[in-house]
Amino acid sequence: MIEFSGAAVRHGPATWGQRAIWRITQWLPPGDPYFNLPWTLAVRGKPGMAEVEAGLRRLMERHESLRTTWHDGLTQRVAGEGKLAVDLVEAGGERPREVAARIAAGLAATGFDYAGELPLRCTIVTVNGMPRVLAFGFSHLAVDAGAMEMIAREWPLLQTGAPLPPAPQPLELAAYEQSPEGAATSGRALRHWRTCLDRAPRTLFGPGTSEQAAGNPCRFVKLGMDSPLSARAATTLAARHGVSTTSVLIAAYVTVLARLTGHRTIALQFIVGNRHAPATQGLVATLVQDGVFVVETAGDFAATARAAHAQALTAYRRAHYDPAAQQALIAEAGPAPTAYFNDTRTFPGWPNLPASPPPATITELGTWEHVDAQLFFAVDPATHTCRTSLLADTEHLPRARIEETLRGIESLLVTEETA
Structure with a gap:
């Protein structure tokens, strides 16, 4: 269990991208996983479990979309603290990346409760007890392919605790979208x-x-x-x-x-x-x-x-x-x-x-x-x-x-x- 805390509790309008995804989820039956995203991330080097868990904690605290819930597609609410359940799976004699890919597919195979749960699921795949690959199932309301690429780029620094510049947040983008400048962008x-x-x-x-x-x-x-x-x-x-x-x-x-x-x-x-x-x-x-x-x-x-x-x-x-x-x-x-x-x-x-x-x-x-x-x-x-x-x-x-x-x-x- 990864506990995260110390971040702001915020709420505001959903971004245009979030609203676009929300709209097309509405023609799916409840719990349909069509817009979920399975993903794996290799753990480079030889970090211990404590370092990887600390990296996951920093990830949750750094990016508000990963601790956001959505309500009627129009409002996003950012949790200031919470817990991310993380399972551990030993790869055994299999290749850890293949095990992680299979687990990620399973994590993404069940729909998310957009208003009631965190928009990601995670499992750490280990070899002889050492973390080797992270398996994720994401809600598309929280991330897209570009966001996952950003997480991959940041992960080595998150894992080691190295400093990172402040991250932009979805609520800041939503504020721009509601501004006159945003209206002009939409109009074009x-x-x-x-x-x-x-x-x-x-x-x-x-x-x-x-x-x-x-x-x-x-x-x-x-x-x-x-x-x-x-x-x-x-x-x-x-x-x-x-x-x-x-x-x-x-x-x-x-x-x-x-x-x-x-x-x-x-x-x-x-x-x-x-x-x-x-x-x-x-x-x-x-x-x-x-x-x-x-x-x-x-x-x-x-x-x-x-x-x-x-x-x-x-x-x-x-x-x-x-x-x-x-x-x-x-x-x-x-x-x-x-x-x-x-x-x-x-x-x-x-x-x-x-x-x-x-x-x-x-x-x-x-x-x-x-x-x-x-x-x-x-x-x-x-x-x-x-x-x-x-x-x-x-x-x-x-x-x-x-x-x-x-x-x-x-x-x-x-x-x-x-x-």
Whole structure:
């Protein structure tokens, strides 16, 4: 049990990022873990248990989001003291990182009581009683990928007790968002949203096939693909066309969507980390919101990749806004795009690709009764392969077509690489 104390008790409005996550949790049944995040953190050096426990205590006291509860999605309350239950698990003959990954998945497999419990769970994996890896399950209301990267960077200093500069806090960001400057930021973002909504096709697919009846818990299917060949091709194409690997993957995605749907113009919602402002650099919180952009796919792949790159940069700059105002805009000028793209990598490439890439593998990752998207394409963290996933509404894209779409993206990338 990690006891933390000596920090301020505070409350105030939820941030826009927290409200955005809260809104999309509301279409899930109570206790659904869809927006939980499993994560592992290696313990470097040879610290004792006391040092690691002290590091966890400093972590809790330093970052208010980790001791926050949320109430009706509009208010956040920061505890000044409390206890974090931490289990100890001996790795035995297994690799501690693999044990921790399995435990983290279990910690994130149960929904959080947003108003009644801390937004994280933790287990310390040991080897011969010595701490080696931390396993976490986080609520997405508390952290995003950027926040977890920040924790990883700070951990060596937290563990040793070395001094750190003061950390920004979510309530400070919420105060900015409620200010005239925040209103101006939101206004610029929403003007961009309106421009994109005016250009976007009104629908992505035609009428559904009705193959999946309403209420079917398996209507939305998510498949994952590991493709080292896609990673190699995306790296080559990014250098060739002067864009990022993210932009190459967007271009491949929208090109395949254009073929699927018959639309030359593809509109995407684009998950944006909102960490470009200096004030957000050290903030452990969830800042992600939906950006939006529109790409024309009439040209060749190089033209599509460059267009995707330019549009993505604009979306990055115009994704910090009041979610209530955004929903009002969508009600007036929408609908919003129902296809999504999310690159969750915090490192831009794949440094550990094998010299001889093996064939792609497909894995089923889950099924759901309802998701607020028709398609959701994600790029997941991995350094040895391009790890992607596609979640789709099977009323419009049956399971076999989901796999065909993933493999079609790989095929397009490899073909363009050798062109």
